[in-house]
Amino acid sequence: MSKHTYAGKAAIVGIGATEFSKDSGRSELRLALEACAAACDDAGISPSQVDGLSTFTMETNPESEIMRGLGIDELTHFSRIHFGGGAPCATIQYAAMAVATGVSDYVIAYRAFNERSGRRFGAGVQDRPAGATAEEAQFAWTSPFGLLTPASWVAMFATRMMHEYGVTSRDFGAVAVADRRHAANNPAAHFYGQPITIDDHQNSRWIIEPLHLLDCCQETDGGQAILVTSVERARDLKQPAVIIEAAAQGMADDQQMMRSFFRDSLVGLPEMGTCARQIWETSGLGPDDVKTAVLYDHFTPFVLAQLEEFGFCGRGEAKDFMANGNIEIGGRLPVNTHGGQLGEAYLHGMNGVAEGVRQVRGTSVNQVERAEHVLVTGGTGVPTSAVMLGADR
Amino acid sequence: MSDELLSRMREVVGQHSEPSLARHAIGTAAIADWCDAMGEDNPCYTDPEFAAKSRHGGIVAPPATLDIWTRPGLPAQASLARRCGKDPLSRVMAMVEAEGFIGVVAVNSELEFARYLRPGDLLQGVQVMEDVSEEKQTALGIGHFVTTRTKYSTVEGEHVGDLLFRILKFRPGTGARPAAATDDEPKPPDASPALRPRPAINRDNQALWDGYRTHELRLPQCQGCQRVFFPPSPRCAQCGSFDMAYVVSEGHGTVYSHVAVHYPQAPGFAYPVPVALVELDEGPRMVADLVGVSRDQLEIGMPVEVDWLDSHPAVVDGATDSRGPVTLPRFRPAAPPRRTETRTVGSVSEGDPLPLWVLPITPTRIVAGALATRDFQDVHHDRDLAHKKGSADTFLNINTSMGFMERYVCDWAGPEAVVTALRVKLGAPAYPYHPLTFTGSVKSVDATTGRVVVEVAATNTLGRHVAGTVELELNP
Ligand SMILES: [Zn+2]
Numbered sequence: 001m002s003k004h005t006y007a008g009k010a011a012i013v014g015i016g017a018t019e020f021s022k023d024s025g026r027s028e029l030r031l032a033l034e035a036c037a038a039a040c041d042d043a044g045i046s047p048s049q050v051d052g053l054s055t056f057t058m059e060t061n062p063e064s065e066i067m068r069g070l071g072i073d074e075l076t077h078f079s080r081i082h083f084g085g086g087a088p089c090a091t092i093q094y095a096a097m098a099v100a101t102g103v104s105d106y107v108i109a110y111r112a113f114n115e116r117s118g119r120r121f122g123a124g125v126q127d128r129p130a131g132a133t134a135e136e137a138q139f140a141w142t143s144p145f146g147l148l149t150p151a152s153w154v155a156m157f158a159t160r161m162m163h164e165y166g167v168t169s170r171d172f173g174a175v176a177v178a179d180r181r182h183a184a185n186n187p188a189a190h191f192y193g194q195p196i197t198i199d200d201h202q203n204s205r206w207i208i209e210p211l212h213l214l215d216c217c218q219e220t221d222g223g224q225a226i227l228v229t230s231v232e233r234a235r236d237l238k239q240p241a242v243i244i245e246a247a248a249q250g251m252a253d254d255q256q257m258m259r260s261f262f263r264d265s266l267v268g269l270p271e272m273g274t275c276a277r278q279i280w281e282t283s284g285l286g287p288d289d290v291k292t293a294v295l296y297d298h299f300t301p302f303v304l305a306q307l308e309e310f311g312f313c314g315r316g317e318a319k320d321f322m323a324n325g326n327i328e329i330g331g332r333l334p335v336n337t338h339g340g341q342l343g344e345a346y347l348h349g350m351n352g353v354a355e356g357v358r359q360v361r362g363t364s365v366n367q368v369e370r371a372e373h374v375l376v377t378g379g380t381g382v383p384t385s386a387v388m389l390g391a392d393r
Numbered sequence: 394m395s396d397e398l399l400s401r402m403r404e405v406v407g408q409h410s411e412p413s414l415a416r417h418a419i420g421t422a423a424i425a426d427w428c429d430a431m432g433e434d435n436p437c438y439t440d441p442e443f444a445a446k447s448r449h450g451g452i453v454a455p456p457a458t459l460d461i462w463t464r465p466g467l468p469a470q471a472s473l474a475r476r477c478g479k480d481p482l483s484r485v486m487a488m489v490e491a492e493g494f495i496g497v498v499a500v501n502s503e504l505e506f507a508r509y510l511r512p513g514d515l516l517q518g519v520q521v522m523e524d525v526s527e528e529k530q531t532a533l534g535i536g537h538f539v540t541t542r543t544k545y546s547t548v549e550g551e552h553v554g555d556l557l558f559r560i561l562k563f564r565p566g567t568g569a570r571p572a573a574a575t576d577d578e579p580k581p582p583d584a585s586p587a588l589r590p591r592p593a594i595n596r597d598n599q600a601l602w603d604g605y606r607t608h609e610l611r612l613p614q615c616q617g618c619q620r621v622f623f624p625p626s627p628r629c630a631q632c633g634s635f636d637m638a639y640v641v642s643e644g645h646g647t648v649y650s651h652v653a654v655h656y657p658q659a660p661g662f663a664y665p666v667p668v669a670l671v672e673l674d675e676g677p678r679m680v681a682d683l684v685g686v687s688r689d690q691l692e693i694g695m696p697v698e699v700d701w702l703d704s705h706p707a708v709v710d711g712a713t714d715s716r717g718p719v720t721l722p723r724f725r726p727a728a729p730p731r732r733t734e735t736r737t738v739g740s741v742s743e744g745d746p747l748p749l750w751v752l753p754i755t756p757t758r759i760v761a762g763a764l765a766t767r768d769f770q771d772v773h774h775d776r777d778l779a780h781k782k783g784s785a786d787t788f789l790n791i792n793t794s795m796g797f798m799e800r801y802v803c804d805w806a807g808p809e810a811v812v813t814a815l816r817v818k819l820g821a822p823a824y825p826y827h828p829l830t831f832t833g834s835v836k837s838v839d840a841t842t843g844r845v846v847v848e849v850a851a852t853n854t855l856g857r858h859v860a861g862t863v864e865l866e867l868n869p
Binding site: 122137146148152156259 | 602652678681
């Protein structure tokens with residue numbers, strides 16, 4: 001395997017977000033435009049300078065409307081990534097590839113929705129029409145039997161982790177406790193000032209056994225945009241450049257959309273392993289170089305699997321790695337210092353990329369010392385992505 | 394007034410009926426039919442060779458059949474329903490009903506066996522009024538418990554066992570009021586299976602869903618390399634062939650993982666829904682909900698077998714649904730195997746659990762059980778008449794429930810375990826399509842007498858159907 005040639009040639013220069021709420025009171029398009037404009041402000045460029053866009057296939061706001069709203073004359077790159085929450089770091093990767101190859105100068109990666117007040121992903125899969133596409137047909141093997149939600153799919157993996165690795169619900173709870181501890185210190189977080197204890201986690205109601213309510217991320221209205229340009233241009237802008245040291249997508253081993261129930265083992269995340277291998281090879285870094293990480297946390301169990309896939313600990317050892325507050329601020333690897341999607345907001349992982357940027361800039365509310373390299377990951381259980389952000393030296 | 398009624402009824406206590414004589418001697422054909430209806434394959438009942446070498450020295454009838462042989466046939470049972478009998482129970486019934494205690498529910502049924510019945514035995518039964526209780530407030534209403542004992546003997550006069558039967562006669566409308574539904578408890582969605590999400594059926598998976606409709610668990614198979622895999626794909630990843638067909642799975646597998654779905658609640662499901670990832674014996678895994686079992690009874694590795702749900706009917710509101718009917722494969726815990734070697738008293742201990750047994754209840758099973766136990770009451774075979782009498786459907790008769798209970802314990806104890814008594818408290822009805830889940834454990838063991846008491850309960854989605862004990866004698 002070789003290093004990705006665009007690595008280190010692009011940088012994040014602006015981050016912009018709306019407030020995170022349960023009812024934004026405005027359109028998803030407006031949320032997207034507010035976030036994109038804020039990212040440009042953060043970088044000190046005019047939105048009209050943007051000539052590339054990258055987003056999710058699930059995004060409802062088309063590039064054409066973003067272009068109109070931002071006053072962009074010409075777009076030379078617009079790309080979309082499939083598979084829901086697996087996309088966030090891939091939008092950054094596509095942006096980096098576009099600027100590193102000279103296709104575009106300024107690319108915004110964005111995601112905005114009224115996921116709480118509008119269409120709620122946790123509400124479940126609806127009736128699928130007959131004569132279905134290959135994608136819809138995959139739901140035939142789960143929906144009629146009662147597995148209708150992401151939580152229900154992830155729970156099937158969680159039971160297996162508990163069985164094979166002796167993981168307990170309290171171990172899953174350690175992720176929730178860390179997220180909420182970090183969110184409690186973050187004024188932008190929904191759960192600002194509201195830490196939880198492991199007992200709160202254990203006493204929260206079942207959603208899908210073995211997952212409690214507090215194993216599950218929030219539902220959020222909001223928007224988040226990330227502005228990417230070349231490292232050379234970045235050095236002339238307002239903020240310190242945050243280098244995209246490596247970025248990767250991954251799909252592996254009989255992949256399904258959060259329902260890879262048919263692969264040999266259910267206790268790992270091979271698609272994240274595919275990302276991890278590329279990230280380490282391209283960045284030349286290793287787990288010891290990373291002092292903090294933003295690990296996708298729609299549901300707590302897969303945070304454990306990610307620690308293992310990236311080699312922060314051995315297979316089945318995540319529960320021990322996380323013990324004694326090791327993933328909380330002050331520990332070996334503080335995870336999700338913004339509060340994650342359980343504590344801050346559920347923005348399909350894009351808010352996690354922004355937190356990675358803040359850690360490198362040194363502006364996080366839960367700043368980790370010498371956070372020179374910050375790992376950020378995309379959705380788990382789905383075809384996914386990851387990015388390594390680093391300081392400009 | 395009730396004192397006066399009670400004393401009149403209690404005058405009947407101790408009185409006997411005329412003997413009721415069986416019309417036919419016990420026969421091997423009737424025994425075999427009973428065994429078929431119960432799924433009973435204990436060779437002591439049907440295999441002359443095995444039975445001859447057994448402790449019984451020849452074919453015997455299942456003990457739970459004790460009270461079926463003296464029953465009158467269909468015409469006589471139909472007229473019995475009009476209650477013109479002169480037996481002590483009929484007399485007490487007439488007295489209480491005249492005072493407004495017109496509701497009736499069976500409460501307890503207990504069979505005690507003096508010896509195993511054999512083909513050729515011609516039985517008679519004498520009913521004795523054993524007890525009439527004082528007026529009592531029960532959940533169903535104010536009423537009296539009426540207990541009869543029927544003593545069975547051969548016509549030669551040899552006592553073979555007793556049936557103790559208790560009913561409650563109550564005044565409808567005097568029971569405990571149902572707890573008022575609270576407004577903040579959301580009503581669960583309609584659980585009728587037709588409301589489940591329909592599977593997306595297309596050219597790549599059509600053959601499998603077509604098979605499900607005929608209760609054939611098809612798995613995709615590549616015709617190029619014979620590989621069996623799941624879910625389907627038009628092309629074989631192993632050999633590259635596009636030639637796809639299927640094999641039919643035996644429907645046996647084990648639980649690879651499992652969850653219980655609590656929230657959100659969608660129409661078509663009864664929550665919480667236990668769902669498993671089943672690893673089939675043929676190799677592939679598939680997701681399916683489980684019947685007759687809750688998540689806390691599930692274990693990874695537990696054997697399961699396929700169970701079919703005809704979820705979406707072909708005709709909806711009088712018109713053919715163009716999307717076609719849908720049948721879903723589900724799974725239930727595999728029936729525990731019948732022991733071929735009989736347990737000794739030394740091999741069982743107090744607290745030993747019996748394996749979980751989930752028994753599908755179908756209309757056929759209900760009717761077959763009723764007929765095999767010579768019970769011709771219409772509520773056990775005629776759905777229209779059951780509806781007319783206020784029942785949601787036909788339901789299992791008591792003899793069949795007790796037959797299943799006996800089978801459950803003897804499957805665990807072995808073919809030559811001697812059943813000395815079956816005692817049950819009766820609860821929720823067993824309607825079709827509500828599987829019965831049997832659980833049990835050893836309640837007591839007396840090593841000197843070989844007496845072992847096993848506690849058994851059978852529950853369904855409506856609650857506890859029967860609970861009670863099976864008393865055994867095991868060899869040292
Ligand atoms: Zn092949």
